[in-house]
Amino acid sequence: METIKRCNRCVLDSTVEDNTFDSDGVCKYCYIHDELERSHPVSEFQVEKLINRIKDAGRHKKYDCVCGLSGGRDSSYTLLKAVEYGLRPLVVSVDNGWGTSIADANIKNACDILKLKPITIKFDWNEYRDLQRSFFIAGVPDVDSPTDLAIYAALHQLARQYKIRYILNGHSFRTEGSSPISWSYFDPVYIKNVQNEFGTIRYDKIRSIPTITSRDLIVDTFIHRIKEVRILEFMDYRKKDVDKELKEKLKWQDYGGHHQENKFTHFIQSYYLPVKFNIDKRKTELSAQIRSGHITRKEALKIIGQPYSFDQEIVDEVTARLGFSPQQFQSMMQEKTHSHREFKTLLSFYRLFRFPIYLVVRMKLLPQILYLKYCQ
Template sequence: MEAKTSSWKFKAIDEHQRCSRCVLDTTVSDIWFDAAGVCKYCYIHDEMERLHPLENMEEALGKIVKKIRKAGRNKSYDCIVGVSGGRDSIYTLYLARKLGLRPLAVYFDNGWNTETAVSNIRKATDLLRVDLHTVTADPDEFRDLQRAFLRASVPDADIPTVYAIHSVLYEKAAKENIRYILHGHSFRTEGTSPISWTYMDGRYIKDIHQKFGSGVIRSFKILTLPWLLYCVFVKRIKEVRLLEYIEYNKKKVDEVLKHDLDWVYYGGHHHKNLYTNFFQSFLLPEKFNIDKRKTELSALVRSGQITREAAITELEAGSYRYERSVVMYAIAKLGLSLEEWEHVYYRAPRSHKEFRTYLPLIRLLRLPIWVACKLRILPYILYLKYASP
């Protein structure tokens, strides 16, 4: 029997429409609504809640921890945790230690992190007595990849960092023979980023770089499909989103991290990284009419942490705030003249659909992917986001 998502019913979209349950709207090009006006991403949330019900969280968490410990027996580490200095990744590391796991913290330094984020990583790993492995990107090489995505005029300009983080985690896990990678993402607080807003795969990155960049990427491996399949089916590496197994409340987590790890907030969601700050607060809303607050606020509404009315009020109070100094810093660090930047900025927006990706293959293989997700070989969100209707 195929996944429940195959039976989802939806209706034609009005010229402009906002979900009747959350605050996502038709600025998301791949969105659809059911007859009651509930959007696709609320359905994805409900499916994830069904898979990770809070009433069974202690039992489910205990089982996954037991598996991680067993797989890591007689090894230096039983899991890997990617750390960025942000709330979610640092709390994942903190929780792993509280659960008695022996994680290796892995940090990908793309040259854009704030000193606050770097300090958060240093304090957390020291206080939790966790070894830290840092992978530093070649600055010229990485900026070339970032410029390529900007020149391609796609709303995925932060994907080089996100994908590089995934790549170094898998590469380190494969090298150290560690079977579990712990991620600091929670669908209850961050939601699922629309595929039209954020798309990534190795073929896509290579195509963008080949057409708009130069040189060769050597400081980290591009996570191609064959390499990913090798990691998953030969090395048997699994991703676990640990925060899906707990009741995760950002305000309470902040208090714990500040008290126990002297963690410091960096002023905005994902603003621990200056490029992401520039990208999310300025480039996305100003050029692409994408406000990622909608994804995060929608997740909090669905989880009952805020009301829909409060989320709407926050959105309507004003657009995403950005700092001009951060924008000018980013343009200068990217090595773009103001003339080059204007050419990039005013180029018409494009979509991942206009480039080579693995998406057609993923859609073709949706049934075996669903089976792999059901068997917990692959994360179920992979099917829901990329392979489902």
């Protein structure tokens, strides 16, 4: 049996297929974190500079940015800060059929208190179920990729429609880290190929779920000059402090764990990934918090030393709604695992054109994480 090697700085280990270690035993994701730290210092000046840039680009328009809202901590806080800094966001929520009553209440309270009217994009359940089933049948870990791509596409489509140049993203590498691409990968070509091979509906026949092509991305970046920005990455973003502020200002309710505002992501992270793929996403989040000084490595090791708890009722509900019998699902859980590497993706394109992408990132037209994760 191969010995598992763990990073000497964080808690990511060699079970992450695309992870590498230097001579000091430090993993590549620690170096990605350090690169992001250098380019995204905690700075009120940098936040205000970015906010003013967004305001200038949105002058004389109804909205100056697009902001997705899931009811979770990160997106709720991003929206709160955007409004407090004087931005005029177009709020977008995506209903993929897996939301919880807590998330719905958080979305409603935030919009009511901040006096905003959200646009809700609702997926056709039959189309979306078919798309999700395809990824389970394919046996890959990226089963939430269709939602990730749909949200990304929806934000771009609305930015295009309303001539908005900035999309606010609620991610913070200091608390969430960077998910390994062997754990979670998505691009339009990958989603299309998995669906066309394993689904019953051709991908180009799906109508209710927003999609985006490589051509769309190029046009959005260079013609419409649409940019994704992450204001939290310039802030000292700490979960405990943020929770307190959200509860006081937006009547926000905690839903129990990261991404558990959604039943499907709860099921994926607490049951499907750990049991079938030996993937524990707590390692990514805790590693980020170790690097940021929010938690000690000893504390993180203690947490991941305990099995990821799951709710059997949610497991049963998800599998039943997806149309799998208990026997079918357990059979899939025992089958051989597969990876995005077995399908056509854009990854080879990213790596072939790594230098042009690097230049575009340096021009701040694309997020730096795109180059750090996909081009090296």
